[in-house]
Amino acid sequence: MMYDRILVRYGEISTKGRNRNKFIDRLRKNIKRALSDYPNAAIKAERDRMFILLNGEDSDGIGEKLKGIFGIQSFSPAIKVEKDLEKMKDVALELFRKIHKPGKTFKITAKRSDKTFELDTNGINSEFGGHILRNVEDLKVDVRKPDINLQIEIRKEAAYISAETIKGAGGLPAASGGKGMLMLSGGIDSPVAGYLTMKRGLEVEGVHFFSPPFTSERAKQKVIDLSEKLAEVNGHFALHIVPFTEIQQAIHKQIPENYTMTTTRRLMLRITDAIREKQGGLAIITGESLGQVASQTLESMYAINEVTTTPIIRPLITMDKLQIMDIAHEIDTHDISIRPYEDCCTVFVPSSPKTKPKLDKVQNFESFFDFEELIQRAVEGTERMVLKPASETVDDTMNDLF
Amino acid sequence: MIYLDNSATTKPYKEVLDSFLKVSEDFFGNPSSLHKIGGQAEKLLQQARSQVARLLNVKEAEILFTSGGTESNNLAVKGIAMAHRERGRHIITTSIEHASIRNAMVQLESLGFEITYVKPDGNGFNSADSIKREMRDDTILVSVIHVNNEVGTIQPVKEIGSLLKKYPKAFFHVDFVQGVGKVPLDFYEAGIHLSTISGHKFHGLKGTGALFIKEGVTLSPLFSGGNQEWKQRSGTENVAGIVAMSKALRMTFEHRKENLNQMVAAMETLRSGISQIKEITIHTPKENSAPHILNFSIHGLKAETFVHALEEKNIYVSTTSACSSKKKAASKTLLAMGVPLSEAESAIRVSLTYSNTVEEAEIAAKAIADTVKHLSEVVKK
Numbered sequence: 001m002m003y004d005r006i007l008v009r010y011g012e013i014s015t016k017g018r019n020r021n022k023f024i025d026r027l028r029k030n031i032k033r034a035l036s037d038y039p040n041a042a043i044k045a046e047r048d049r050m051f052i053l054l055n056g057e058d059s060d061g062i063g064e065k066l067k068g069i070f071g072i073q074s075f076s077p078a079i080k081v082e083k084d085l086e087k088m089k090d091v092a093l094e095l096f097r098k099i100h101k102p103g104k105t106f107k108i109t110a111k112r113s114d115k116t117f118e119l120d121t122n123g124i125n126s127e128f129g130g131h132i133l134r135n136v137e138d139l140k141v142d143v144r145k146p147d148i149n150l151q152i153e154i155r156k157e158a159a160y161i162s163a164e165t166i167k168g169a170g171g172l173p174a175a176s177g178g179k180g181m182l183m184l185s186g187g188i189d190s191p192v193a194g195y196l197t198m199k200r201g202l203e204v205e206g207v208h209f210f211s212p213p214f215t216s217e218r219a220k221q222k223v224i225d226l227s228e229k230l231a232e233v234n235g236h237f238a239l240h241i242v243p244f245t246e247i248q249q250a251i252h253k254q255i256p257e258n259y260t261m262t263t264t265r266r267l268m269l270r271i272t273d274a275i276r277e278k279q280g281g282l283a284i285i286t287g288e289s290l291g292q293v294a295s296q297t298l299e300s301m302y303a304i305n306e307v308t309t310t311p312i313i314r315p316l317i318t319m320d321k322l323q324i325m326d327i328a329h330e331i332d333t334h335d336i337s338i339r340p341y342e343d344c345c346t347v348f349v350p351s352s353p354k355t356k357p358k359l360d361k362v363q364n365f366e367s368f369f370d371f372e373e374l375i376q377r378a379v380e381g382t383e384r385m386v387l388k389p390a391s392e393t394v395d396d397t398m399n400d401l402f
Numbered sequence: 403m404i405y406l407d408n409s410a411t412t413k414p415y416k417e418v419l420d421s422f423l424k425v426s427e428d429f430f431g432n433p434s435s436l437h438k439i440g441g442q443a444e445k446l447l448q449q450a451r452s453q454v455a456r457l458l459n460v461k462e463a464e465i466l467f468t469s470g471g472t473e474s475n476n477l478a479v480k481g482i483a484m485a486h487r488e489r490g491r492h493i494i495t496t497s498i499e500h501a502s503i504r505n506a507m508v509q510l511e512s513l514g515f516e517i518t519y520v521k522p523d524g525n526g527f528n529s530a531d532s533i534k535r536e537m538r539d540d541t542i543l544v545s546v547i548h549v550n551n552e553v554g555t556i557q558p559v560k561e562i563g564s565l566l567k568k569y570p571k572a573f574f575h576v577d578f579v580q581g582v583g584k585v586p587l588d589f590y591e592a593g594i595h596l597s598t599i600s601g602h603k604f605h606g607l608k609g610t611g612a613l614f615i616k617e618g619v620t621l622s623p624l625f626s627g628g629n630q631e632w633k634q635r636s637g638t639e640n641v642a643g644i645v646a647m648s649k650a651l652r653m654t655f656e657h658r659k660e661n662l663n664q665m666v667a668a669m670e671t672l673r674s675g676i677s678q679i680k681e682i683t684i685h686t687p688k689e690n691s692a693p694h695i696l697n698f699s700i701h702g703l704k705a706e707t708f709v710h711a712l713e714e715k716n717i718y719v720s721t722t723s724a725c726s727s728k729k730k731a732a733s734k735t736l737l738a739m740g741v742p743l744s745e746a747e748s749a750i751r752v753s754l755t756y757s758n759t760v761e762e763a764e765i766a767a768k769a770i771a772d773t774v775k776h777l778s779e780v781v782k783k
Binding site: 216217218221335398400401402 | 424436444648
């Protein structure tokens with residue numbers, strides 16, 4: 001292709017008054033990291049748009065990368081031309097010929113922020129439209145649903161010609177809006193919840209409860225693999241592995257069976273909250289979806305949520321399982337999530353957990369035992385690992401095998 | 403040694419053997435075992451699957467490992483026939499398939515299926531139209547070879563695939579054994595539901611292969627047992643062989659990038675050298691055939707005699723496909739193309755890989771010319 005730059009349009013960033021520069025800077029850094037395989041590409045950020053100057057790098061490859069970056073509404077590969085009508089027409093035609101196939105329809109969309117240009121938008125439309133119709137065979141105009149929308153934009157410094165607008169991932173630039181702790185079980189829902197939260201600009205760290213020997217190394221590995229997928233967004237993902245065996249045994253001994261699930265969740269939340277505080281986070285994220293399982297009924301949430309006043313973000317709360325699975329497929333975590341290993345949520349599940357636990361009852365059961373010390377120990381024993389994206393991790397001994 | 407029988411089998415890459423040995427020694431666990439040793443083996447299996455899927459541009463869950471091309475072909479054809487026989491019992495294939503398809507079809511015939519064998523044109527191609535003419539309401543499967551193993555013609559699977567999109571009841575299986583790593587094929591684009599590859603045809607080990615099964619396609623397993631491979635293929639996974647195959651596939655793709663031109667030039671040298679020998683007729687068409695296979699007949703000479711004569715010069719070629727060459731049967735593909743029996747019986751196949759050089763091709767072309775001359779003189783006396 002003859003493109004020399006990619007025009008990137010910001011999503012909601014543009015509405016953020018004074019924080020705008022911070023957002024744009026964050027986005028620029030995120031793009032730069034994502035394009036590390038394209039060292040010659042240069043990023044020029046402006047107030048209302050961004051240009052990626054290709055400098056010979058592959059525009060298709062860069063486009064693929066851009067599609068996954070939060071904070072981009074859309075982008076268009078483009079060519080910069082001198083504001084000379086004849087030169088512009090030549091470039092427009094050449095570009096058009098490269099993407100045109102017989103039988104296609106097109107229209108011209110002109111934009112003119114430089115009002116000193118010799119033609120107005122209507123003039124540009126008819127001048128370029130006529131030029132292309134005269135020179136390309138088997139072509140019709142369709143202003144409503146064209147196959148090709150040739151965009152000509154006249155700005156002060158130059159004219160830009162592009163022919164495609166590619167949809168971006170939307171959202172806000174990753175890690176531009178504070179930090180939250182994601183309770184990551186290894187199931188289908190929690191990675192999706194983490195992903196959607198990251199999409200709104202939060203930096204997310206995972207918290208996983210590990211109960212050997214009741215749960216296996218493979219269950220832990222599964223969560224690590226999921227974390228490596230989530231790491232694709234920011235280039236890294238921190239995962240906290242909480243030793244949970246002791247607590248689960250204490251719960252089992254201390255709490256009536258049909259309330260063990262409720263207490264387990266309450267304690268997990270308390271531990272997550274303590275880790276959050278240590279890490280300077282301001283929110284907890286869960287993959288809960290109303291009514292999906294016993295711990296996710298409204299009564300359960302009421303009884304569990306009571307242990308903290310920290311905001312709990314539940315991106316999936318009103319979603320159906322199928323919707324969640326669709327997203328899991330899209331972000332490529334589904335197949336990891338369905339690997340069949342026991343996690344701490346499944347091993348200790350009582351045969352008939354309370355779907356409508358009472359808060360006063362659970363408080364009463366817990367009052368006979370001091371969990372605080374166990375919680376402290378679990379938090380102190382928590383292992384923090386920082387994971388790289390799966391696509392970047394190189395396990396040397398393993399890799400030699402492949 | 404000049405080895406020009408790469409469609410029969412290839413020499414495993416050294417690196418592939420290293421992987422096989424290391425996995426067999428250090429990661430011998432059963433992927434189904436719960437403990438760490440099993441877990442490591444399972445991880446290797448997963449990684450191999452993801453690598454094969456990535457190289458073939460499909461999803462991980464769409465790759466099923468088997469013991470090779472024959473099993474994959476049998477699983478595809480019989481698996482679909484058995485699982486969907488209530489829908490219809492008509493199957494279309496071509497008369498230029500590998501024996502593992504041909505004989506699976508014969509077996510299905512004895513089980514009450516009706517098989518239509520489409521004949522190729524004189525150049526060895528089965529057009530989408532020729533398939534279309536045989537399509538019926540009860541057709542449940544169309545199975546077509548991609549690169550024919552004897553002659554090297556590339557069947558128009560993309561066109562056949564797009565034809566079949568109009569027949570939602572029919573599944574489309576493609577035998578990709580000779581094509582993989584040599585002639586690119588996009589399974590999704592071509593509307594393929596099942597596709598076979600075999601490890602030892604691209605410098606992996608014998609006893610390894612895979613079947614692509616598009617998401618949502620169900621088939622009936624051939625083996626009953628421990629329900630490995632998504633319950634479609636029971637039997638403890640050949641982890642070492644599978645890892646070795648995934649490596650071989652990666653390396654083959656890399657070699658294609660680096661050495662395709664060299665192989666094409668070697669083939670060109672062979673073809674132009676051989677075409678000057680008046681006793682020889684070349685059967686492989688110049689257009690739309692794979693870059694690594696050349697099939698030709700030598701008038702008045704027995705193919706077997708010729709193979710042994712070249713062998714004396716340390717050059718290794720093949721009569722027809724290796725699987726049937728011991729039976730001294732004439733090439734089925736050539737007969738289907740309408741080549742006379744005497745000519746089909748004297749057919750020789752030369753098949754290259756990326757390490758074959760132009761120099762080797764020059765030596766081989768000259769050796770073929772000399773041998774033809776020498777043997778013809780003997781025969782005349």
